[in-house]
Amino acid sequence: MQQIEDELEKSSEKYQYLIKYAPTGIYEVDAHNRFRSVNEVMCKALGYSEKELLSMAPSSLLYPESRKRFQQRTHDILAGKAVDESVEYHVKTKNGSGLWVVMKVKFIQKNGVIDGALVIVHDVTERKRSERALLSAERKYRRLFETTQDGIMARNLEGRMINCNPAYAKMLGYTRKEIKSLSVRQLIPEKWHNQRDRVVKKVIETGHSVLFEREYRRKDGSVFPASVRTWRLTDGKGKAIGIWSIVREISLQKQQQKSLEEHAGVLEQIVQDREKRLKDNERLVAIGQTAGMVGHDLRNPLQALTGELYLAKTELASFPQGEGRSNLEESIHVIEEQILYMDKIVSDLQAFVQPIHIDKKPVGLQELLSAVIQTVTIPQNVTIKLENSGRSLQIRVDPHLIKRVLINLVTNAVQAMPSGGRLYVLAKVDSHGHVSISVEDTGVGIPDRLKSQIFTPLFTTKPRGQGFGLAVCKRVIEAHGGTICFESSEGKGTRFTLDFPAA
Ligand SMILES: Nc1ncnc2c1ncn2[C@@H]1O[C@H](COP(=O)(O)OP(=O)(O)O)[C@@H](O)[C@H]1O
Ligand SMILES: [Mg+2]
Structure with a gap:
């Protein structure tokens, strides 16, 4: 008997020892749910001394939600219902921070009734925290995925x-x-x-x-x-x-990229145009500077040439008729034409670069038009029709400048009809005294894409053109307070119209 008691004592000692030093929390409760014992780990984790804990009710350590579950569980046990061996609770520590624990409960029976329980407590706070973090991260990802x-x-x-x-x-x-x-x-x-x-x-x-x-x-x-x-x-x-x-x-981005590129293209074109215009301007300034000089210097020898040519022509008249004489006459004719051409270039240049001084005089319309027609060489294959509804009328313009304008228009018209056509010059005066003069041809016409450029100085489509003619016309007419406009259809012909306000 003594031996049995000794054995028991020994095993109880071992048991106490284990409980005391086990690395997990262990406690015992009696049938009334009061602490019977708590081990060191429990005390440390909860922050109470052993004495303090033994004086407390275990349920008072639980947070409300856990306490509710605890009560339910106790109720179930008393009612004889089967319950899980392990249970998870949220426990208050002395310093107010909470712990999550999993408890394994072993009921102790005595004479067939529950006499208490031995409980092993695992701190799962860390696991719980990372589980929560995971859950909320997963929730975030799921939301991201869905939305x-x-x-x-x-x-x-x-x-x-x-x-x-x-x-x-x-x-x-x-x-x-x-x-x-x-x-x-x-x-x-x-x-x-x-x-x-x-x-x-x-x-x-x-x-x-x-x-x-x-x-x-x-x-x-x-x-x-x-x-x-x-x-x-x-x-x-x-x-x-x-x-x-x-x-x-990325359809939208692609589209935007494309329109950006197109935009860039347009910008580039604008820059190029600007650059060209600047270059043209530079050219114009340079031309302006030299034109005065060259014009001035050429004017005199040109005049001298014209004079000499006149003398030569008169001299030639006294030559006997023959092959020699007609060859000479032919040469003189060509020289004369070329001198006229040179003279025109020089005048255009000068007209363009010099400031315009207008010297208005009364001019008879009819005389003006005939003088123009006589000055321009009209080829045989061009028929000309001159119509003047204000035959006897006088207009107040600068005769030299307006003649120059009309010469330019008629010259252009003739040049536009290399294989012949009809030239039609019409002057009209309405009852208010507005004068309009139009020069019409049945020539090549002006392509739509070039229409905006023809008045620009230096713009020409002709191999030997200067591109000053229309620019000069515009300057002169506008200086008179008038307008110049045109209608043209490609392959059919062109009509330029000058309008002068009533004098
Ligand atoms: N009657 C016309 N028919 C067709 N094209 C014309 C006519 N008049 C002018 N143009 C166009 O306008 C351009 C500019 O004319 P202009 O300023 O007189 O310069 P240029 O005669 O030296 O070329 C011409 O090169 C031609 O392309
Ligand atoms: Mg011209």
């Missing part, structure tokens, strides 16, 4: 869909259910299949892709560009089981 505008999708190694978010399905015009049964090849135009194979291979090898672009095909057949980034999908052990991608539609 982001970017398409997200995962596929297995065979290209079968594992999952995709609503944005991905919407972007492609399918429901999520429809799209799950489609292979990736059905969603991208064939010309991108090779690229996809390459990307997948690379992603499986290296883990991810760079940002790249490809096209997708919607359910309705329309194709759109997208930027894509892809990652390797692994099972828990790092084995590749597929890929997942983020797909962003």
Whole structure:
């Protein structure tokens, strides 16, 4: 008997020892749910001394929600219901911070009734915290997955869909259910299949892709560009089981990029035009500077030439008729024409660069028009019609300058009819005294694209043109307070009209 008692004592000692030093919290309660014993780990974790704890009711250590569960559980036990062996509670510590614990409860029976319980307590606060963090992170990711505008999708190694978010399905015009049964090849135009194979291979090898672009095909057949980034999908052990991608539609960006490029193109064109105009201006200034000089210097020898030529012509008249004389006459005629041409260039230049002084005088319309027609050499294949409704009328203009304008217009008209045509010069005066003079031809016409440029100085389409004629006309007419305008249709002819206000 003594031996049994000794044994018991020994085992009880061992048992007490274990409880005291075990690295987990252990306590015992009696049938009335009062602490019978608590171990050191328990005291430390809760921040109370052993004495303090033994004077407290275990349930008073629980947070309200846990206390409720505790009461329910006690109720169940008393009612003889089966309960889980382990239970999780939120426990208050002395300093107010809480602990999450899992308790394993072993009921102690005595004579068939519950006499108390031995409870082992595990602190699971850390695990609980990281579980919570995980849960909230997962919730965040899920929300992102569901709501982001970017398409997200995962596929297995065979290209079968594992999952995709609503944005991905919407972007492609399918429901999520429809799209799950489609292979990736059905969603991208064939010309991108090779690229996809390459990307997948690379992603499986290296883990991810760079940002790249490809096209997708919607359910309705329309194709759109997208930027894509892809990652390797692994099972828990790092084995590749597929890929997942983020797909962003970039139609708008592409469009914007295109219109930006177009815009840049237009800007470039404007800059080029400006540059050209600046260059033209520089040219004009340079021309202006030299024109005065050259004009002045050429004027005199030209006059001398004209004089000499006149003498030569008179002299020639006394030569006997014959081949020699008519050859000479022919030469003199050519020289005369060329001198006239040189004179015209010089006058245009000067008219353009010099400030215009207008010296208005009364001029008879009829005389003015006939003088013009006589000055310009009209080829045989051009018929000319002169109509003047204000035959006897006098207009107040600068006769030299207006003559120059009309000569320019008639010259242009003749030049526009290299294979002949009709030239029609019409002068009209209305009852208010407005004078309008038009010069019309049946020549080549002015192409629409050139219409805005013809009054620009230096603009010419002729191999030997100066491009000053119309610029001078405009300057002169505007200096008179009048206007110059034109109508032209390509291949049919052109009409320039001068309008002068009533004198
Ligand atoms: N009657 C016309 N018919 C067709 N084109 C014309 C006519 N008049 C002017 N143009 C066009 O306008 C350009 C400018 O004329 P202008 O200023 O007189 O310079 P230029 O005669 O030296 O070329 C001409 O090169 C030609 O292309
Ligand atoms: Mg001209």
